[in-house]
Amino acid sequence: MLRTALKPKWLALLALVVLIIVAFTQLGRWQLGVAQDKARAEEMAKARAQPPVALATLLSPHAPFPAAANARLAIVTGTYAEGQLLIPARLLAGRDGYWLLTPMTESATGVVFPVVRGWLPPAAGGSVPAAPAPPTGETTVVASLAPGESPTTESYPAGQLGSVDLARLVNIWPGAIYNAFGFAQREAPANDPQAADRPGALERIPPPRPDTGLKGRNAAYALQWWVFAAFAFFLWIKMVQQDARQRRDLTLLAPPPGGAPTLTQEP
Numbered sequence: 001m002l003r004t005a006l007k008p009k010w011l012a013l014l015a016l017v018v019l020i021i022v023a024f025t026q027l028g029r030w031q032l033g034v035a036q037d038k039a040r041a042e043e044m045a046k047a048r049a050q051p052p053v054a055l056a057t058l059l060s061p062h063a064p065f066p067a068a069a070n071a072r073l074a075i076v077t078g079t080y081a082e083g084q085l086l087i088p089a090r091l092l093a094g095r096d097g098y099w100l101l102t103p104m105t106e107s108a109t110g111v112v113f114p115v116v117r118g119w120l121p122p123a124a125g126g127s128v129p130a131a132p133a134p135p136t137g138e139t140t141v142v143a144s145l146a147p148g149e150s151p152t153t154e155s156y157p158a159g160q161l162g163s164v165d166l167a168r169l170v171n172i173w174p175g176a177i178y179n180a181f182g183f184a185q186r187e188a189p190a191n192d193p194q195a196a197d198r199p200g201a202l203e204r205i206p207p208p209r210p211d212t213g214l215k216g217r218n219a220a221y222a223l224q225w226w227v228f229a230a231f232a233f234f235l236w237i238k239m240v241q242q243d244a245r246q247r248r249d250l251t252l253l254a255p256p257p258g259g260a261p262t263l264t265q266e267p
Contacts, residue, residue, distance in 0.1 A: 003244075010240050017236045021229040028225035052142050055178075061111045065147040065179045071207045072145050074182060076113050077190050078106040080134035083173050085161045088128075092119040092203060100202060101164060101181070102134050103173045104141065107190075112173055114164060114181035115141060118202025128160075132201050138190035143182025144207035183207060 052073035059069060080102050087099035098120045104113045123129040152162030161168060164181050183205045186197035197204075 010236075010243070013239075014236060017232050020232045024225045024229035024232070028222040028229070031222035031225065055106070055113065056108065058145065059178055059180055061109055061176055061178060063179065069145045069180065070147065073142055073185065073207075074145050075140060075142055076104065076106055076115075076182070077108070077138060077140045078104040078113065079138055080104050080115075080136075081112070081173070084131050084134070084159075085172075086120070086128065086131060086159060087116075087161055087164065088156070090119065092205060095121060097121045098129060099164075099205070100131055101161070103169075104139070105175065107138060110175065112169075112175050112177045113143075114166070114169060114177065115143060115184050116164070116181060116205060117184045117187070118199050119205050120202060128157075131159075135187060135189070139187055140190045140193045141182070141187050142185045144185060145180050145182050147180060 050072065052075045055074040055076040058066070058072055058074050081104070083103050085101045087101055090097060090099045099116045100118055100120055102115050102117050104115050105111075106113050117134065120129045120131070146164075148166035149163040151165040151168065154162050156162055161172075166177055166179060166181070170177055185204060185207075187199070188195040188197065
């Protein structure tokens with residue numbers, strides 16, 4: 001079969017099959033991306049449609065982050081503490097800048113809730129900006145929830161952290177920490193929660209798109225394209241095998257060297 005497969009016509013057909021496989025694979029990946037985007041858009045719309053609820057109804061201290069809490073709006077009341085950190089290399093509307101991460105001690109539990117209060121652009125000359133002080137006194141925050149980020153191995157100057165790595169924050173901030181953090185959507189004094197939001201130099205960060213499952217129909221289309229790609233290669237193998245089998249049969253039926261075989265009649 002290998003000798004047959006190396007013939008020019010089958011090699012040329014194999015090249016065409018490879019192109020088909022590449023095309024079908026890319027089409028499958030495209031459909032997979034469509035499936036993910038649709039699922040994320042639907043989950044984000046669903047999360048935004050739900051009204052803010054108390055943090056305690058979505059999270060428990062020391063408990064793992066529940067998937068259903070991703071991108072939900074939570075209300076938390078507490079006092080901002082010292083230890084603000086800048087998270088560099090964060091984009092907002094295509095601009096590079098910093099997240100401002102501030103610890104908030106929840107009044108009801110005493111557990112620390114990490115709050116990304118907003119986004120800051122670099123200072124003049126591209127230098128690190130000065131972090132504005134958080135509100136004093138008891139504050140009520142409406143925040144979009146997110147799970148902790150993956151750790152980074154890079155080193156950063158004092159006052160900066162490469163990611164919202166909750167395991168690192170446990171060693172930086174005193175006290176217990178929720179297994180989540182929030183993007184502040186508004187802040188107000190606890191005694192006047194309807195007061196206007198005044199972020200100052202900060203720009204609020206809209207809730208990020210949650211990481212969700214796939215949209216079934218488009219995922220099935222992706223699988224279909226990949227099956228077509230595999231079938232194209234399978235079909236090429238079967239055609240080569242058939243050609244090799246036919247040539248082998250012709251060789252067996254061919255007359256031996258020296259002329260046609262002599263037929264003898266049995267007595």
